[in-house]
Amino acid sequence: MDKQIRKIILVEYYKRSKGISKNPKMHIYNFPQLKKINNKIIFQNIKYLIDENLVRGGIDEEGDQSFPWITRLTPEGIKLVELK
Secondary structure, three states: OHHHHHHHHHHHHHHHHHOOOOOOOOOHHHOHHHOOOOHHHHHHHHHHHHHOOOEEEEEEEEOOEEEEEEEEEOHHHHHHHHHO
């Protein structure tokens, strides 16, 4: 399941980088393919992508809540998407 979630995120940001995304401003938690997945699982996968240097982003913390964000794919992330 984790690999599928990561693939969805990477492919969407790849499409955004190419200007072909149908959801260019949509937050990760609202991606249609991820709607039924627990936000904690999505968060863990976003953190993994950041930690593995596949995306540029971060995690903002406000009180007891954390909000992940991604700005773009790294060259490693782009290679991974293009190989699949």
